[in-house]
Structures are given as structure tokens and as C-alpha cells.
Amino acid sequence: MKKVLFTLMILLFLTACGGADKEYKDQLKESEKRLEESQKELESAQQISEQIDETTESLEDLASEMGIENDDEDGHDIDELRSDLEYEVLGDGDVLTDLIIENGEVKATIEIGDNDTIEGETLLAESLYSSAGDVMFLYEGWEVFTVEFVGLGEISLHREDGEINDYDMGYFPLEKIVGQLD
Template identity: 35%
Template sequence: MKKILFILLAALLFLVACNKEETKEKTEGSKQDQPTEETLKQDPEEESNVEAEDEEKDDSEKIQKETKALTDKEVKEILEFSGMGEDDNLISASVKKGEVKATIELAPDDMLSAEDLAVTRYSQASDELLNHEGWGVLSITYANVGTISMNRSEKETNELDMDYFPIEEITKRLK
């Protein structure tokens, strides 16, 4: 009987302690929400001007990010990481007037034909490049295989909201 009484008393003390901590947190939170003398002295117009300036800065940063053109270096990094195999060789890569142009020498593969390999590599590269703004056409020449070129507007979006170029269309474009 004493054990049960002790357990009930301990549980009661625990609940009271938890309730006090919750009340203390609510009190501290409401103090932070109250205006201080400094904020009361500020002019409401000044406050709205500051907010408007902040919004303008946020908008201009968004526009810069949206319209930021890719650099040659960024394109090279993306292609080397996403659009090439270990033994492939990036001969050249550049961005001019919104067109990404690259030339890649594919390493021989025992399992895939050179054409299938080019289509696969183009698909991988374009999937990653579609995550970046600043280009409109992606043209990749695969040495001794052909060139694949697609306009960004031809992308499709899957059920996971990810952009891609359809493999069938990439295959048709291989010249």
C-alpha cells in the first residue's frame, strides 16, 4: 500500500513540476511579444518603410537568382559530375547567349552501345542542368557518335515535380 501511495505522490509532484515549467515558458514568451520602450518610440511610417525596403531587397535577390546566367565553370562542373562517366573526357564546355554547348569524348563501354551511352549521359546531364537557370538550349556533341540538342521549353515534369527530357525524344535528336 505504501508503494502505491509513494508512486501516486511522485506522479503528482512530476505533473505539478511540468505545469510550472509550462507556465514559466508561456510567461517568458509573452514578455518577448510585448513592445519595448524602444519599439514604442519608433514612428509607424518609418517601420513600414523599413519593411518595404526589406521586401524590395528580397525581390531583387530573387530576380538575380532567377536570371543568373550559368558560367562556363559551373557548366563544366555540372557536366563532369552528372553527365560523364569516370573515363569520359570533357573536351569543351561553354555558355553563350543562353546556349550550353559541350563536346565530350565517351569512353568505351562493354554493356552499352556508343549511341545508348550518349543518350544516357545526355539524360543525366540535362536532369541536373534543368535544376539551374540561365540557359535555353543544351547541345552536347559526343565525339564519333553525334550531337543531341534540346530546348529547355521541351522539358516535361514528372509526378515528383522534377523536370526532365524524355528519353525517346533525346534518342530521336541524336544526329
């Protein structure tokens, strides 16, 4: 009887162990399945990341071919340049009607409004160009800065025409600006 009881207990124990073993194997299979799914998701995410990088590079190449420069280091772009010129340069009645960047040239069109401070539109235009030049030297990616003053003419200088002041800031000397509208 003891042998039968002992044999019965061993069978129960083995059955219990066998059930635990099956449960362990099921958990292991489920974990392996989740690992494979995670690896597939990771591979998919890496492919998407590569596609984004390729698209970004293509857009940058296209922008460069079109002559649109974007200084990523400082985060400057044409909208920021427009905002800086309007805020730093233009007076109350002045309007920046156009601003484009192509082939290394920044071209702006400005309509000069009424000004009680400076008499003579030519002198005012030269003063505006000087101030705009100061702003332009904060940006990279351009070689020529041209401003057409509606009804007066245009002023255009190359970046290399600029000089550096005592504060290590670029500017266009007035003697290079004055007389271009005549």
C-alpha cells in the same frame, strides 16, 4: 593689503581660466579638424563604392551581351556547371572537352570512353544526354542544350522540350532524345 591679495588671486584665477579656455579651444579645433577628415574619408569611400557598383553592373551587362549567364540567386556559373556535369553525368573514361554558353545556348562536347555497362556508343550517348539534361534543369539562363558526342553527332533540345516529374524536377523525355544521333 587684503585688496591687493584679493586682486592678485583674481588675476591668478582669470589667468588659469584663460589657459583652460585656450586648451579647450585647441581641443575643439582638433576635433573639428578630425571630423572634417572623417567626412572626406567617408565621401571618398562612398565614391569608391559607387564606382564598384558601376563596374559590376558594366561587367554583368557585358557578360549578358556575350551570352554568358550567371545565376546570382543560386550562385551557379560555368565552372560550377562544368563540375556538376563531370561529377553527376560522366563515367570514368568520359571527358567533357568543351563547355560554352552563348546566346542562351549551352554547348558541350563529350568524348565517350570505354563502358562495360552499356553496349553501343549511341545508347550510351543518349543516356549521358538524359543525365546531363537533368543537371541542366537545375540552372537558369539557357534556352537550348546541345551536346556534341565526338565521332557520333549531336543531340540538341530546347528547354521547352522538357517536362516536370512527380518530384517537381525538370527532365528531357527519352523519346525526344532517342534517334537524334541517327
